Amino acid sequence: MALSWIHNFLLVLAFTYVRAATKDISMGYYCSPGGNRVDISDSDAGDLYWGSYPALEDCAVSLVAAVGKRIFLQFTDISIRGTNSDCEDELFVKSGSYTATGTTVPTDGSWEKVCGTFHQDFDAHDHHVTLKLKSYQNGGGRIRIRYTVYHSAHYHGCDGYTCLRRDRCIDDSLMCDGVDHCGDNSDEEFWSDGGCGVVEHRQWLKKVAIITGCVGGVLLLIVVTYICYRRKKRPATTRSDVPMETAARLANSGPPQVAGGGSYSPPPSYDEVVKPSPPPSS
Template structure:
């Protein structure tokens, strides 16, 4: 003769346990584009930011040249700002970037060689990441890259649509007066151009995190209420059954 105890009070908890599983919200991913896949073409943006790199798969061949335009399509968000996270191209010996080495130019407009480049008469090259930002007065920004080298080269630019003036409710007001989409705040990228959207982010809760906390609290309360109701209505739920064998 043996006594086997079976504790049955745990099943109410199992009933409500799925409510306690909260899937964390994921912020919008900043999509990555490559110039060699968008040569002589246009990338259209609404309010989302993108990243632009030089070449997917291997490295550019000697004599490689490519122009890629980016367009901000919304009338209310009609300018573009670019910052750099990485610059790893062939350096010029004399300090002037050239087609013989490598040269990246950025223009304010839909075409290559639209007026003077935003990057100056010397262009960008080398391995020093530009500290400044580049912004347009139109809703177009065009990138042009040429190289005479076949070595590995890359860069990473972050391109963000913005506008000035009064920000909308779903926008973030940068310290420089730019208005960008609020979900770009604290996403790890310098979307404002002055990096003000990435400051004081340590204790900032995203909307997804707040929703997760609220849902978790509601689920916990539901578990407690369910357990109490079960114990009051069905006393056997909270007791142990003993079965003789």
């Protein structure tokens, strides 16, 4: 029973380590007219969604990644009333954070307008990106936007996977998961150099290394625990391997008795046996 529990624990630990850190964010939950910041520094990718937004909605949500990272957005499933030329409802997106000065829809050129059922990918080139939704009389549309956190492979190097046709370094746990995180699908193609074949082999080796290390650690812990238990149970002894209680009793019982009822006396010393010869007479 104990071994089965340890086996399951190690498998869960290995799976947790190698899988991508993802985070799904409900835009309706974080919705605020003045803007609401959502920390995504602990994730590599995720979805920003709103299943059915209400009418007369006005809110903004800002995604904030770790410093030095960048955010890439893909509008995977949107249905916002109207077309780009005539939007009944409007979703705006921009790089950077947002602080509301009122409830009016932003009109400056830093915002990109989104409506209809399709929109091109949006690369924030920043660790902040803000989305602002403005619905009017109808509402009822849906929004699902995939975000991917990356950094520049050109300026910072890449210890994960560099997208083939773009300067993006993504975590290699995002590769070969059935999702196009690069925007050019290179992270899902079976390239011989750095593609899915290489990465799947690398992830398999990583799983084996993690499981081996965990099993070795558990076995070492069991051995150390057993040794400590045996040392605790072993009785204390003197140097002559005589129990301490016996040694103390013998020390307090006086000289040892010999057969016949007499007591044992130590032999005379050398000086007592060999007497000094008298000085020579003159």
